[in-house]
Amino acid sequence: MTEEVDLAEAMRIVAHDDPNPYEAVVPPIVQTSLFTFKSYQDMEETYRGLKVRPTYSRGLNPTVRIFEEKLAELERAEDALGFASGMAAISSTVLTFVEPGDRIVCVRHVYPDAYRLFEGLMKRLKVEVTYVDGRDLDQVAAALPGARLFYMESPTSWVMETHDVSTLAALAREHGAVSVIDNSWASPIFQTPVALGCDLVLHSASKYLGGHSDVVAGVVAGSRELIGRIRSGALPYLGGKLSPFDAWLLIRGLRTLPIRMKAHEVAALDIARRLAAHPAVASVQHPRLVGNALPKGLSGTSGLFSFTFKEGIDIPAFADALTVFSLGVSWGGHESLAVPGRVVRAQAAGPNPALAFGIDENSVRLHVGLEGADLLWRDLEAAIGAGLGDRDR
Numbered sequence: 001m002t003e004e005v006d007l008a009e010a011m012r013i014v015a016h017d018d019p020n021p022y023e024a025v026v027p028p029i030v031q032t033s034l035f036t037f038k039s040y041q042d043m044e045e046t047y048r049g050l051k052v053r054p055t056y057s058r059g060l061n062p063t064v065r066i067f068e069e070k071l072a073e074l075e076r077a078e079d080a081l082g083f084a085s086g087m088a089a090i091s092s093t094v095l096t097f098v099e100p101g102d103r104i105v106c107v108r109h110v111y112p113d114a115y116r117l118f119e120g121l122m123k124r125l126k127v128e129v130t131y132v133d134g135r136d137l138d139q140v141a142a143a144l145p146g147a148r149l150f151y152m153e154s155p156t157s158w159v160m161e162t163h164d165v166s167t168l169a170a171l172a173r174e175h176g177a178v179s180v181i182d183n184s185w186a187s188p189i190f191q192t193p194v195a196l197g198c199d200l201v202l203h204s205a206s207k208y209l210g211g212h213s214d215v216v217a218g219v220v221a222g223s224r225e226l227i228g229r230i231r232s233g234a235l236p237y238l239g240g241k242l243s244p245f246d247a248w249l250l251i252r253g254l255r256t257l258p259i260r261m262k263a264h265e266v267a268a269l270d271i272a273r274r275l276a277a278h279p280a281v282a283s284v285q286h287p288r289l290v291g292n293a294l295p296k297g298l299s300g301t302s303g304l305f306s307f308t309f310k311e312g313i314d315i316p317a318f319a320d321a322l323t324v325f326s327l328g329v330s331w332g333g334h335e336s337l338a339v340p341g342r343v344v345r346a347q348a349a350g351p352n353p354a355l356a357f358g359i360d361e362n363s364v365r366l367h368v369g370l371e372g373a374d375l376l377w378r379d380l381e382a383a384i385g386a387g388l389g390d391r392d393r
Ligand SMILES: *Cc1c(COP(=O)(O)O)cnc(C)c1O
Pocket: 085, 086, 087, 088, 111, 153, 157, 182, 184, 185, 203, 204, 205, 206, 207, 216, 217, 218, 330
């Protein structure tokens, strides 16, 4: 299952567009809310479902569709749907498949706002959520009977716990639960969960798919049947549709996704290894530095990981001394970012934040951008020195 990334194939998918009216190398932004009809008959046939064509951009828009088709092909899925944010993709997907009295099984340490959705709105709608350690197959198997939906990330946000995605997807299928995975971290360049047996794969397209920190968007991909249910059951009424301009930015972002992912991988691994060898660092949470091999189906690693300092570092002083890394949430763009764990812990609200987040007081999450590992390491080394009070100098 661990096939090598086929960069050439990925580049073909992201570069190719159907011919557009002007044979422009960049597809047009069809920036319109509605589409008109030539005749009554044309209009009636469209509304009766006899033909498919755009009528209103909350439903179908040609620029959005180009993005959706590219993403579906990259994810080896039959179809995809674009959303106004990753959270719109998550909430619309979950709300399509669960109803009051249902239960969701979710791996621990998921993206904090997905967790807050489960603990807030979903609880109010009488949907229960059971959190499991996704690495413990017995625990997952014990939680699954009766569950409607199985929700996972691999690796998980912040603590980077990786999962055997194909085995978990098979377990969910055995118990009749729809399996959903958030694949924002790996991107389809390094992991294609539908090919591993997951029913649905979703993304915060605000991260690697966009890649330039200039768009907030989301997407979900899967079989024509399941995507059809989200398209007709939740998307039109929750209304979080991807806009034509944002879709256009995503198409542009996708053009370089394969080579950006490779560059993030190389630089982040270099930084992670240097951190692991630094005397001030207690541990590094990077999937390549934990365990011997990447889990089945994960063929590469991206630019996001976290590490934990030993006691004694002044984290605010470390953070303020960074000059190439900026302090900021989100990730997936060209720029390098750092987030001290304690600021996220301070924000964390919810009945049991520790369960879902697992964020250590002395940890820092890094997104390694495209500035080059040597420059970034000099920045980190100097900032660690500042955090230690430059004792050696
Ligand atoms: C950012 C993020 C989301 C949410 O996406 P938005 O586009 O910000 O709504 C979901 N999952 C993961 C893993 C994320 O990092």
